[in-house]
Amino acid sequence: MPITLTLPDGLLSPREQAEAFAGLTDALLEVSGLAGNAFMAANIVGSINVLPKERVLAGGKPVAAAFIELKLPEIALATREAKTAFLEKATDVVEKAGGGRLKREHIWSNIVYAPDGAWGIAGESYGNADLVAAIADATA
Secondary structure, rough: OOEEOOOOEEOOOOHHHOOOOOOOHHHHHHHHHOOOOHHHOOOOOOOEEEEOOOHHHEEOEEOOOOEEEEEEEEEOOOOOHHHHHHHHHHHHHHHHHHHHOOOHHHEEEEEEOOOOOEEOOOEEEEEEHHHHHHHHHHHO
């Protein structure tokens, strides 16, 4: 379940970036009700993209901003409430990491869904039922 965090250079230190990414991971596990699930924890992956300050824009102008993108299979965070809970927690995590250097209104996030069967792990295609089974197996 890739998470991409994009930031301008200098906004967060490397330590703050790592803490923010860990917090985003924890937020996804918590909202999904899967904290402690080994399959899910191992498959929340992603990247932190640090761009030159002049390449992070809002309204066409450079701004201290953060962009959070979460890619999921279509069965994850399926309800409006779950989406809202993740987006709120993710924003809280990144805002806290910014230590006052990042305005809440300059944190944008989105969730992108892959259709059934379009989720791949280790070269294997997982359908929704396959993912549910793998998650359940890791809980047992």
